[in-house]
Amino acid sequence: xxxxxxxxxxxxxxxAALKRFTHFSASKTTMNEIAEDLHCSKASLYYYFPDKNAxxxxxxxxxxxxxxxxxxxxANNSExxxxxxxxxTIKIRNNFMTRFCRLEIFKLMRQASFEAMNNEVKAAKKRExxxxxxxxxxxxxxxxxxxxxxxxELAGILFHALMxxxxxxxDHPQQFTEELSDAQLADLEMKQELLLSIFVKGLKKN
Amino acid sequence: xxxxxxxxxxxxxxxAALKRFTHFSASKTTMNEIAEDLHCSKASLYYYFPDKNAxxxxxxxxxxxxxxxxxxxxANNSExxxxxxxxxTIKIRNNFMTRFCRLEIFKLMRQASFEAMNNEVKAAKKRExxxxxxxxxxxxxxxxxxxxxxxxELAGILFHALMxxxxxxxDHPQQFTEELSDAQLADLEMKQELLLSIFVKGLKKN
DNA sequence: CTTTTGACTTTGTAACTAAAAAAGTCAGGA
DNA sequence: TCCTGACTTTTTTAGTTACAAAGTCAAAAG
Numbered sequence: 001x002x003x004x005x006x007x008x009x010x011x012x013x014x015x016a017a018l019k020r021f022t023h024f025s026a027s028k029t030t031m032n033e034i035a036e037d038l039h040c041s042k043a044s045l046y047y048y049f050p051d052k053n054a055x056x057x058x059x060x061x062x063x064x065x066x067x068x069x070x071x072x073x074x075a076n077n078s079e080x081x082x083x084x085x086x087x088x089t090i091k092i093r094n095n096f097m098t099r100f101c102r103l104e105i106f107k108l109m110r111q112a113s114f115e116a117m118n119n120e121v122k123a124a125k126k127r128e129x130x131x132x133x134x135x136x137x138x139x140x141x142x143x144x145x146x147x148x149x150x151x152x153e154l155a156g157i158l159f160h161a162l163m164x165x166x167x168x169x170x171d172h173p174q175q176f177t178e179e180l181s182d183a184q185l186a187d188l189e190m191k192q193e194l195l196l197s198i199f200v201k202g203l204k205k206n
Numbered sequence: 207x208x209x210x211x212x213x214x215x216x217x218x219x220x221x222a223a224l225k226r227f228t229h230f231s232a233s234k235t236t237m238n239e240i241a242e243d244l245h246c247s248k249a250s251l252y253y254y255f256p257d258k259n260a261x262x263x264x265x266x267x268x269x270x271x272x273x274x275x276x277x278x279x280x281a282n283n284s285e286x287x288x289x290x291x292x293x294x295t296i297k298i299r300n301n302f303m304t305r306f307c308r309l310e311i312f313k314l315m316r317q318a319s320f321e322a323m324n325n326e327v328k329a330a331k332k333r334e335x336x337x338x339x340x341x342x343x344x345x346x347x348x349x350x351x352x353x354x355x356x357x358x359e360l361a362g363i364l365f366h367a368l369m370x371x372x373x374x375x376x377d378h379p380q381q382f383t384e385e386l387s388d389a390q391l392a393d394l395e396m397k398q399e400l401l402l403s404i405f406v407k408g409l410k411k412n
Numbered sequence: 413c414t415t416t417t418g419a420c421t422t423t424g425t426a427a428c429t430a431a432a433a434a435a436g437t438c439a440g441g442a
Numbered sequence: 443t444c445c446t447g448a449c450t451t452t453t454t455t456a457g458t459t460a461c462a463a464a465g466t467c468a469a470a471a472g
Contacts, residue, residue, distance in 0.1 A: 006414090030463060041417050046465065157401050164370025195363050202408040212444090236434060247446050252436065 010048050010058070012038060018059050026056050026104045056108050057117065063103070064124050067096045068131070075131045075138070082139025083200045089132065090162065090192050094185065097166070101179050129159050136203070145203040158199055162192050216254050216264070218244060224265050232262050232310045262314050263323065269309070270330050273302045274337070281337045281344070288345025289406045295338070296368065296398050300391065303372065307385050335365050342409070351409040364405055368398050 016037045020029040031052060035042040049055045074088050109117055132155035139145035148154055169188045170180060180188065222243045226235040237258060241248040255261045280294050315323055338361035345351035354360055375394045376386060386394065 009415090031465085032463075042464085043417055043419095043466080044415080047415065050465095052464070153400070154404075157397055157404065160371050160374050160397055161367040161401055164372070164374035165366050166370070167373035168366050168370035191363055191366055194359070195367055198360075198363065198408055199404065202404055215444090237436085238434075248435085249437080249446055249448095250444080253444065256436095258435070 006048070013045060013048055013055065014058050014062055017055050018062065021056070021059055021103055022100060023102075025102045026059075027107070031055075053108065053111070056104075057120070060103060060105060060108070061120065063096075063100055067092075068124065068127055070096075071128065071131050075134045078138065078142075082135050082142065082144050083204075085135045085138070086132070086158075086196055086200065087193060089135070090189060090196065093162070094166075094189060094192075098180065098185065129155055132159050139203065145200075148203065154199075158196070161195060165192055165195065212254070219251060219254055219261065220264050220268055223261050224269065227262070227265055227309055228306060229308075231308045232265075233313070237261075259314065259317070262310075263326075266309060266311060266314070267326065269302075269306055273298075274330065274333055276302075277334065277337050281340045284344065284348075288341050288348065288350050289410075291341045291344070292338070292364075292402055292406065293399060295341070296395060296402065299368070300372075300395060300398075304386065304391065335361055338365050345409065351406075354409065360405075364402070367401060371398055371401065 013034065016034050017029070020033060020037070031042050031045055034055075035045055038044075045055070049058070070092055071089060074085050074092060077085065080088070109121065129152075133152050136145065136148070136151045136155055140147050140151065166180075166188060169184055219240065222240050223235070226239060226243070237248050237251055240261075241251055244250075251261070255264070276298055277295060280291050280298060283291065286294070315327065335358075339358050342351065342354070342357045342361055346353050346357065372386075372394060375390055
């Protein structure tokens with residue numbers, strides 16, 4: 001298997017693993033299967049990654065990064081109002097969630113060494129939170145929203161409330177597949193949008 | 207074991223089971239232990255309840271009822287403002303949750319026959335939702351809040367957002383013990399109160 | 413010197429099993 | 443009507459094995 005450099009092969013492995021993980025799940029995917037997909041030996045995988053968890057984490061890091069970049073684009077898009085941007089984050093988030101709900105994030109978090117994982121997850125949450133803050137601040141700067149004492153805090157409430165609503169909608173919290181039916185998802189989005197509209201209305205000058 | 211009537215003995219059983227269930231948990235409590243606590247035979251328990259699940263459900267029904275009655279009192283208490291009443295529901299709910307988090311509600315919901323259980327849970331949720339609606343309506347009647355198009359819908363958003371926030375705060379959703387540390391609980395309540403204050407501010411005339 | 417591999421060892425998991433514990437039953441007694 | 447001891451049935455648990463998957467390494471290939 002010839003590749004330009006080490007990083008490219010790492011990417012190819014992550015890509016193959018991502019395909020298997022999202023189709024089936026991480027625990028139902030073997031290192032052998034990933035190797036077969038790449039027409040290489042299993043031992044090669046271990047040349048690029050210390051263990052399977054490392055692959056799993058790399059996969060999550062990759063899709064997490066693309067998610068955050070999508071959000072970032074939305075946060076900085078001054079073409080639309082801040083209120084609309086906030087609305088759009090709901091769709092982006094839910095779309096991402098349904099696409100990657102089979103990635104067993106929670107499972108990994110429990111078994112992967114806490115230091116390595118938990119910090120990254122926290123960092124990602126922080127980044128997402130900061131992006132919400134940024135959108136709110138953009139709204140204040142443009143005069144769309146009234147100046148508020150603590151945009152950071154406000155974004156935190158909004159973030160937790162929207163995230164929480166999703167959890168409140170899956171009635172079997174200890175189930176492994178964190179999937180939502182289409183009907184549930186529609187209901188959830190409706191409620192999230194309503195919640196957000198109340199927030200935004202409170203932020204608008206009147 | 208002599209008792210006045212059938213209902214009293216049922217109550218005594220429920221009381222004993224409640225003690226064990228909250229101390230340890232439902233699955234770690236045997237029918238024998240409950241019988242021993244009551245100085246009666248296990249067979250007696252089966253005279254009053256068809257099976258263990260029925261005891262578990264009765265326990266949940268009892269504490270659920272007392273919880274809903276506490277909320278009801280708060281909803282009808284016109285001594286305090288509607289805004290304050292809503293604030294108080296947060297404390298009532300969280301207090302109740304921490305007291306009875308070892309009751310394995312979710313576990314029961316999965317195994318107990320759906321018809322019997324799920325309907326009751328749904329009914330309880332509906333009642334709680336209605337109480338929130340009632341408080342909001344009280345606020346409108348008293349002139350504290352502006353008239354809003356759909357108080358029922360608004361209460362639903364608030365209810366789901368507050369409930370969801372709690373879920374968002376327990377980082378191990380598939381853990382069986384749904385306990386929150388003191389620090390987490392304090393943070394949660396702070397955020398819930400802030401969320402509510404935003405809601406209430408939006409409802410106030412200005 | 414970097415990358416790859418087949419053959420290897422170790423570790424984890426699914427499928428049985430037997431023993432124990434708990435659930436649940438019932439004929440008969442107060 | 444209420445209660446119980448002695449009983450049967452069902453569920454958990456702890457051990458076991460057998461297989462699959464994880465992970466290692468010396469040596470080959472480029």
